[in-house]
Amino acid sequence: xxxxxxxxxxxxxxxxxxxxxxxxxxxxxxxxxxxxxxxxxxxxxxxxxxxxxxxxxxxxxxxxxxxxxxxxxxxxxxxxxxxxxxxxxxxxxxxxxxxxxxxxxxxxxxxxxxxxxxxxxxxxxxxxxxxxxxxxxxxxxxxxxxxxxxxxxxxxxxxxxxxxxxxxxxxxxxxxxxxxxxxxxxxxxxxxxxxxxxxxxxxxxxxxxxxxxxxxxxxxxxxxxxxxxxxxxxxxxxxxxxxxxxxxxxxxxxxxxxxxxxxxxxxxxxxxxxxxxxxxxxxxxxxxxxxxxxxxxxxxxxxxxxxxxxxxxxxxxxxxxxxxxxxxxxxxxxxxxxxxxxxxxxxxxxxxxxxxxxxxxxxxxxxxxxxxxxxxxxxxxxxxxxxxxxxxxxxxxxxxxxxxxxxxxxxxxxxxxxxxxxxx
Numbered sequence: 001x002x003x004x005x006x007x008x009x010x011x012x013x014x015x016x017x018x019x020x021x022x023x024x025x026x027x028x029x030x031x032x033x034x035x036x037x038x039x040x041x042x043x044x045x046x047x048x049x050x051x052x053x054x055x056x057x058x059x060x061x062x063x064x065x066x067x068x069x070x071x072x073x074x075x076x077x078x079x080x081x082x083x084x085x086x087x088x089x090x091x092x093x094x095x096x097x098x099x100x101x102x103x104x105x106x107x108x109x110x111x112x113x114x115x116x117x118x119x120x121x122x123x124x125x126x127x128x129x130x131x132x133x134x135x136x137x138x139x140x141x142x143x144x145x146x147x148x149x150x151x152x153x154x155x156x157x158x159x160x161x162x163x164x165x166x167x168x169x170x171x172x173x174x175x176x177x178x179x180x181x182x183x184x185x186x187x188x189x190x191x192x193x194x195x196x197x198x199x200x201x202x203x204x205x206x207x208x209x210x211x212x213x214x215x216x217x218x219x220x221x222x223x224x225x226x227x228x229x230x231x232x233x234x235x236x237x238x239x240x241x242x243x244x245x246x247x248x249x250x251x252x253x254x255x256x257x258x259x260x261x262x263x264x265x266x267x268x269x270x271x272x273x274x275x276x277x278x279x280x281x282x283x284x285x286x287x288x289x290x291x292x293x294x295x296x297x298x299x300x301x302x303x304x305x306x307x308x309x310x311x312x313x314x315x316x317x318x319x320x321x322x323x324x325x326x327x328x329x330x331x332x333x334x335x336x337x338x339x340x341x342x343x344x345x346x347x348x349x350x351x352x353x354x355x356x357x358x359x360x361x362x363x364x365x366x367x368x369x370x371x372x373x374x375x376x377x378x379x380x381x382x383x384x385x386x387x388x389x390x391x392x393x394x395x396x397x398x399x400x401x402x403x404x405x406x407x408x409x410x411x412x413x414x415x416x417x418x419x420x421x422x423x424x
Contacts, residue, residue, distance in 0.1 A: 034065060038320060040070050040093065042073070042093075043076035047334075053329075055068040057328060084096075090311075091311040100129070106306075111308070113321065115135065124338075124345070125362075126138065128304045138325050140325055143299070144299050144300075145361060147286075147288070148265070148266055149282070150281075150282060153259050159175055166226075166230055173237075184240070186247070186263070189247070189390060195265065199223045200363055205363055208365050208369050212372060216420070224388070231389055232395065236399070240397075296356070297352075299338070305325065380419055
């Protein structure tokens with residue numbers, strides 16, 4: 001029997017997509033301009049097979065295209081950022097996520113794909129790489145953040161219903177600790193920055209604006225504080241791994257598959273790989289945060305693709321981006337995700353979203369709000385959420401060697417309020 005209120009079930013089954021092909025007439029109409037060869041830069045060094053398929057399907061749709069050359073680059077952000085400055089960065093490319101911190105640079109390197117208002121009619125998420133209401137990149141797929149768990153471990157702990165609040169979530173972790181030999185939750189200490197994508201679940205897509213209005217990001221109830229409180233409670237109660245600094249993500253995935261870990265937070269794209277390691281059912285639940293009776297379903301992009309504004313084959317590059325993010329390319333299915341193209345969303349996926357509180361992992365804010373928030377965070381010394389959450393974990397695990405949690409939150413509150421007043 002499956003746990004009650006499971007939102008996802010096995011993601012491998014839920015996210016497999018039925019193709020939604022564009023008409024041949026549309027393809028024929030565009031063939032006079034979509035032609036020749038393009039180069040596409042990606043961060044996938046394991047994607048040769050899927051990219052061969054993408055090229056085949058793209059040329060089938062646009063027969064005048066002669067070649068799609070993929071450059072699959074390790075250490076992608078660093079390498080491509082250097083190439084941006086040199087001018088050699090293909091025709092279409094995955095936009096380095098490091099650029100999101102300074103969105104005003106997008107127009108210098110990328111072609112606008114349209115306005116947010118225009119593109120929202122066609123796509124679910126147009127805010128991953130936007131600036132001043134212009135869209136410079138689209139998600140290659142949409143994955144969701146959530147709690148991945150080994151169902152066998154939860155059943156062994158006597159858990160029959162997935163939690164819908166953080167309070168119920170903590171109680172379930174305590175049951176796992178008391179009744180099984182598994183570590184209840186993997187903190188992902190080394191890559192805990194992934195929790196930045198959960199802030200909209202706790203505070204909404206305008207949490208930055210709301211934080212600035214409040215004057216204090218660290219008062220109780222604010223999204224950063226909510227995540228901090230959750231981590232402090234997990235760490236101080238011994239609900240995470242004993243030595244979080246040494247357990248890497250890949251080992252943790254295997255430990256979850258083996259029943260040595262009960263739960264962890266990650267993207268839906270990881271479920272299939274973990275499931276292949278075990279016969280135990282590996283499931284995924286929504287975030288245990290309720291809004292109007294629905295648990296949070298945060299969606300975001302594993303990568304964002306855009307067009308080089310200096311491309312000599314811009315029309316074909318633009319057609320490729322539109323094709324690549326649709327079900328037609330097969331890339332979304334390869335990532336076990338949801339297509340960002342609204343017409344491609346299956347009835348099952350739509351029902352799943354209708355029954356959840358769907359929220360983007362990227363806050364929908366103005367450039368001015370993003371800039372002010374970033375400046376205050378930098379002055380407080382919390383530009384990286386990683387630094388804050390790692391310190392909270394350290395305080396929870398080693399209270400005798402660190403400042404108290406109350407003193408730490410008070411210190412951050414004082415710094416934030418002081419910095420915020422300087423930016424009134």
